[in-house]
């Protein structure tokens with residue numbers, strides 16, 4: 001039990017009507033806003049069910065991807081770090097989350113160089129792993145390291161697999177020393193020293209789960225992964241993700257947890 005798995009608070013943002021214009025690598029259909037909002041409500045309820053207090057921010061129509069709050073900041077026990085998203089349409093989201101974080105934290109540090117999005121950052125009990133991707137570069141990783149190492153969190157640079165949006169598109173922390181990962185990410189060796197549970201072939205989209213207090217919140221519709229996690233003793237809560245998946249979003253993207 002550590003800061004990587006146990007939280008008292010979370011911040012989420014309700015999807016705006018403009019979410020239908022959110023970024024996506026491939027167009028697999030227009031998200032159904034009603035279904036997306038119902039899934040979002042179920043997600044908030046799942047967080048609250050664990051005893052956490054959840055700040056639900058209003059929709060931000062000017063930013064179609066703003067419900068993916070995770071990309072704007074990294075929350076650690078000592079303070080919050082404001083990210084520097086690569087996607088031009090998302091850069092302005094950071095200024096909207098900053099005052100919210102200042103309500104919760106005495107220390108909020110903006111990064112001033114490079115590019116880095118929260119989806120590329122996996123916090124484990126022992127370190128912070130950051131995946132280099134089309135959205136996150138070495139300068140951004142170094143900028144983050146300069147802040148968090150002063151707080152006692154070492155930063156290890158790894159590689160997000162080519163063609164994958166974010167590091168956590170392909171993995172999630174299940175316990176202090178255990179990750180769920182796709183075969184392609186696990187094969188990179190970046191989790192050597194961890195216990196790795198591999199997502200069954202064909203269920204890669206199940207990898208983006210979050211351990212939140214005593215439960216693992218995972219996308220619904222991945223029965224073999226659910227069965228594996230159940231067998232391993234994790235209490236799973238499946239949440240519909242079909243609509244956010246059309247925008248390359250998942251369970252981790254939808255919240256800041258601290």
Ligand code: CIR
Pocket residue numbers: 022023024065068070071087090118119120165166168169247248249250252253
């Ligand atoms: C984007 O492309 O930025 C959004 N449509 C999806 C962001 C997903 N966020 C995440 O994986 N942390």
